[in-house]
Amino acid sequence: MITSLLVANRGEIACRIFRTCRDLGIRTVAVHSDADGTALHTRTADTAVRLPGATPADTYLRGDLIVKAALAAGADAVHPGYGFLSENPGFARQVLDAGLTWIGPPPGAIEAMASKTRAKELMGLAPLLKVTEDDLPVLVKAAAGGGGRGMRVVRRLDDLDAALESAR
Structure with a gap:
């Protein structure tokens, strides 16, 4: 107590x-x-x-x-x-x-949760090596963080490459 x-x-x-x-x-x-x-x-x-x-x-x-x-x-x-x-x-x-x-x-x-990438892997959420229509929407975020800056919700596959580049 x-x-x-x-x-x-x-x-x-x-x-x-x-x-x-x-x-x-x-x-x-x-x-x-x-x-x-x-x-x-x-x-x-x-x-x-x-x-x-x-x-x-x-x-x-x-x-x-x-x-x-x-x-x-x-x-x-x-x-x-x-x-x-x-x-x-x-x-x-x-x-x-x-x-x-x-x-x-x-x-x-x-x-175990210190690395966002590793934490998502442990939870079965990452990495998405090939995103398909069935996976959408996905959240793209820089692995090293940044206080939420640069996070992008991707709702269309056509927007994925730009979101990944932005997160880099």
Whole structure:
């Protein structure tokens, strides 16, 4: 049973998780950089722990500091939120190795899904070596990502080559 949850994130996502925890009777712990000391997520949580530094690289991306904060605050679980360390299997392992509950996919699943191309292959969705009319519509996206930029829905085979070139 989780009694205290640290959210390794900030802003709206942390506030939403805190709201759910409050509804479930779970104590909440926020982490914050120097720049976020008075941010809404720090005021909404039951406890806020300072991560020394001002940049995300010095704070929210430091799994070691976040695990220390969780232990110091008496949290028994960590939720990564999204972004930052949420897709970092090493961070998930750090949390588990510290004896804390990890709220998220197991590290092996995070690793398996790290490559969009490999993830789609594991799900039987890619690669489509030869797209046919029966496959349409298809979504063409650059394998290396790009935050959704360049994604194209292809509804006609005549448009496929242009969409592939655009994704490259």
